[in-house]
Amino acid sequence: AQSVTQLGSHVSVSEGALVLLRCNYSSSVPPYLFWYVQYPNQGLQLLLKYTSAATLVKGINGFEAEFKKSETSFHLTKPSAHMSDAAEYFCAVSEGFQKLVFGTGTRLLVSP
Amino acid sequence: SAVISQKPSRDICQRGTSLTIQCQVDSQVTMMFWYRQQPGQSLTLIATANQGSEATYESGFVIDKFPISRPNLTFSTLTVSNMSPEDSSIYLCSVPPGQGTPGTQYFGPGTRLTVL
Numbered sequence: 425a426q427s428v429t430q431l432g433s434h435v436s437v438s439e440g441a442l443v444l445l446r447c448n449y450s451s452s453v454p455p456y457l458f459w460y461v462q463y464p465n466q467g468l469q470l471l472l473k474y475t476s477a478a479t480l481v482k483g484i485n486g487f488e489a490e491f492k493k494s495e496t497s498f499h500l501t502k503p504s505a506h507m508s509d510a511a512e513y514f515c516a517v518s519e520g521f522q523k524l525v526f527g528t529g530t531r532l533l534v535s536p
Numbered sequence: 537s538a539v540i541s542q543k544p545s546r547d548i549c550q551r552g553t554s555l556t557i558q559c560q561v562d563s564q565v566t567m568m569f570w571y572r573q574q575p576g577q578s579l580t581l582i583a584t585a586n587q588g589s590e591a592t593y594e595s596g597f598v599i600d601k602f603p604i605s606r607p608n609l610t611f612s613t614l615t616v617s618n619m620s621p622e623d624s625s626i627y628l629c630s631v632p633p634g635q636g637t638p639g640t641q642y643f644g645p646g647t648r649l650t651v652l
Binding site: 456458460465466467468469470473514516517518519523524525526527528529 | 537540569577578579580581584628630639640641642643644645646648
């Protein structure tokens with residue numbers, strides 16, 4: 425079965441600093457990988473997705489992620505954090521044609 | 537992307553009662569998914585609801601506890617039956633886009649349930 429591991433339940437950065445949220449996956453077949461964001465008291469919003477095309481994927485709000493097969497990783501980055509980026513971030517891998525398996529989430533805290 | 541609404545947005549219920557959560561999509565979709573997000577935890581898939589057939593439940597979830605209806609291609613309900621405090625969670629429905637990547641899903645805003 426496919427699985428996702430997110431290292432760090434909380435990540436704290438200063439405004440303007442680099443954001444790095446880590447995600448490693450386990451899959452016996454080429455995976456589809458996703459990052460979702462959940463703002464307080466809201467549903468999940470798709471940030472970006474890897475679909476076996478370009479390994480560097482750009483998403484909304486300045487986020488991007490790089491698929492590294494050799495490291496089984498799909499880390500999420502943003503060059504400069506903004507206060508509005510404070511949220512919960514979930515990495516997910518597709519299982520079967522439409523199922524999603526989520527990681528445990530990483531809460532991003534941004535300080536002024 | 538699909539526009540998904542859920543009712544109620546939140547509720548506080550007494551143990552032993554049942555709550556039915558509605559999910560409405562602005563377009564016709566074959567598959568709808570129901571997830572549970574327990575406090576401080578990630579999302580867990582409860583079941584997949586296909587129109588015209590029985591829902592498919594994941595391991596650990598049973599129809600008697602979480603009956604699902606799917607009367608048409610834009611609507612589904614999830615009932616949380618005989619509730620206990622352990623059922624306190626956010627319940628979310630999601631749908632895949634009409635054409636897109638396997639695994640891509642759009643989520644509703646969720647229903648925040650508290651069981652006393």
